[in-house]
Amino acid sequence: MAAADAGPPAAWLVVDFASATGGDWFPSALEELVARELSRFHSVALVDKIDARACPGREARCLVDRYRDAGVQVVVLGRLVRERLDYEVYATWLRGRAFDGSLAVAHVDTATLRRHLGDIVRPIVQRGGLVDERPTPAAAATAGAATTNGAPTAAAPTATAPTAAAPTTAAPTAAAPPAHHRLLAALLLAGLLLFVALPPLSAWLLVGKRQLAKRARPASWKWSGALLAALAALLAAVVFTDAPARLADQAARAGGAVDVVAALAAGLVWGAFVLVHATWVFSPLRGLGQARHDAIWPLLQSWLALAFLRACLLVVYVPLVWLTFAACESLGLPRRVTLSLALPSVGLVAYFWLLTLVDNLALYLDVHLVVGPATARNAWHATIKRYFRGYLRRNGVDVDAALFERTLFLPSLLPSVVSYGGGFARPRILVGEQARDAALGQLPDESELPERTVNPEELPWGLVAPSLGSAPRARDATLHERSADERRRVLTQAPARPRAAAPRVLGENATLLGWVMPQPADDGVPLIANTVEDFEVVKHLLTEHYAAFERNLDDDEIDDTDPTQKDFLFGALLREMSLVMSRDTFLSTLRLALGRGGNRIVGVYERFLSGPAARVADAYAALNQGLHQLIQYLSFVRGGADAWLTTRANAPRLIQTSKELLEHLDRAAIPTVERQLLAATPRNRLLWLSPLFHAPLGRRRDRGLRLAAVLTLALAAGVLLLFALRDAVDYHPIYVERMHSAAPTQGASSDERSTKQ
Secondary structure (H helix, E strand, O other): OHHHHOOOOOEEEEEEEEEOOOOOHHHHHHHHHHHHHHHOOOOEEEOOOOOHHHOOOOOHHHHHHHHHHOOOOEEEEEEEEOOEEEEEEEEOOOOOEEEEEEEEOOOOOHHHHHHHHHHHHHHHHOOOOHHHHOOOOOOHHHHHHHOOOOOOOOOOOOOOOOHHHOOOOOHHHHOOOOHHHHHHHHHHHHHHHHHHHHHHHHHHHHHOHHHHHHOOOOOHHHHHHHHHHHHHHHHHHHHHOOHHHHHHHHHHHHOHHHHHHHHHHHHHHHHHHHHHHHHHHOOOOOOHHHOOHHHHHHHHHHHHHHHHHHHHHHHHHHHHHHHHHHHHHHHOOOHHHHHHHHHHHHHHHHHHHHHHHHHHHHHHHHHHHEOOOOOOOOHHHHHHHHHHHHHHHHHOOOOOHHHHHHOEEEEEOOOOOEEEOOOOOOOEEEEEHHHHHHHHOOOOOHHHOOOOOOOHHHHHHOOOOOOOOOOOOOOOOOHHHHHHHHHHHHHHHOOOOOOOOOOOOOOOOEEOOEEOOOOOOOOOOOOOOOOHHHHHHHHHHOHHHHHOOOOOOOHHHOOOOOOOOOOHHHHHHHHHHHHHHOOOHHHHHHHHHHHOOOOHHHHHHHHHHOHHHHHHHHHHHHHHHHHHHHHHHHHHHOOOOHHHOOOOOOHHHHHHHHHHHHHHHHHOOOOHHHOOOOOOOHHHHHHHHHHHHOOOOOOOOOHHHHHHHHHHHHHHHHHHHHHHHHHHHHHHHHHHHHHHHHHHHHHHHHHHHHHHO
């Protein structure tokens, strides 16, 4: 009965410190000091250190394994490096370190050193600490009772009981993690599975099965499927096997090699996480050297405001950080593993989830916003792309060639030019019908589109023709027929491949002397050259004749755009291309998708927070040869007449047109819909662009807003004046009373002075 009332047996603990320089007295003194602090608690029993020859290199894993085999349950290892003690605490029933740290042991007094050593002692012996978390097998009580008298319970670590006398039955209890840890890990993996599967499910629910069958699947589905398969395999391993525990045990036994690999992995993961988010928050401001000196500071203010708003969006990671810390602590992972690997890994998974969500929402927006197929086979894609490429070449603007070729230029039902997509999805730049017709006119004929070639090698697959309804498939359709039908659909949605380069013949078949036709060897006039050397001489002499028919081999220099197309669309396309390059299309995808449902958050953003992003995007177009075209576009969106729009205008003509448009804006009345100072309305954007052009035109602001501001200030001043008058009136009786009470005192003092005289 007395043994039962005594509670669980004391945990066997060892303190093992060593010096990096080879000294013995200072680490031994620190060992004794820590041992005295621990000996005050009856829940631990100190044992002797093992022979140093057992682990010559003092690898932590070797020492912990030796102490585990000896039955020790808590191991405190330390390494004295100059003036600091780096310590690690291991619980032999867990995998990896329980906790670690570093503390200063030189140039401190005894009280401060004891307080610092409390950081080692408290997590071990406090309520709910390591000692309370140790497993208690059924045989532990008997083994503890049998070895109570022989257990080294002395205060110093130099107890007389040898470590070999310690029971070895505690080692098998650490083979598997606790059951609640496995259950928690399974729940976390199941929640992560649902989190990763949410974007594909949203596309399936928003678009519908019929629309998905007609369109190409999002590119992110295969990556989401691979991640889901990996998470499902890991979930099965956690629930049905102990493979993760065995792998963790092997990694723990590997020692230093695993630590090096973990450190390298942590650096790579943290570097990727910081690089992805820092390049988005602080996106480069291209063309700043072209700005006027008095417009640089307002531009930098807008850029800083945009960076601040983007940084505020990173607050969404706070719940993920909290959940990650809670999960890692519940699973018993060391804090170092949580900070170095778990946090950045969860952040990258969240970024991957955002990319997959954008890809799936882009498919949803394609269905509701794009006129025709949302692929490179759309009839307007080649026309808009050729128009944009021609203006980029003529103005000498450099954009990312790979990103330009990947971008889709599509017709839209929206009234303006917008962009979305990116990431796994191809970026889309949509041009509204009104702007498209005003700038490009009608869609050109097929003969005017030389790059829209057919693929004759795909004819054996058959032709896909429209039908009134989906034709029912025969139940006995073979696998080959089904695969051929799927292949035909893929080829239909794939972009047309350009014609192969024709081999260049020696000479031209058309010359100033006529056409060269093949003839039999004996029927024609003999050639003037029968050898290669003679023919090279003749070709050199006839170069001036061939020059009249020589083709321009550099296709990039060919300007095959329509000279009647308007200039204003170039400014809008250049602005949207800047959003594609800065990855702002991710947020515009979410904004357009939520805006279709009338989300209030989108309305608040458009009303109060859309200004900085619009100004920075407009600045890119303005500082890269697109200022005047963007001014024309914004005036066109406000309902300006087509007479203001120029066609292949030179620089003086563009400058004059911009000046006239801004002066007209300064004189015109302000519509009610544009009486929003913080919103990115076309009028506000034109007023902000005016300093980049010449001077802050549009000096006459909204008179109603100015009058309201003046009245507000006058009202505030009147209220303050009324409060001041009221305080003066209330204080007047007090002032009179104090003056009356002070008058006799002053009279008495004068009488006293006269008496003394």
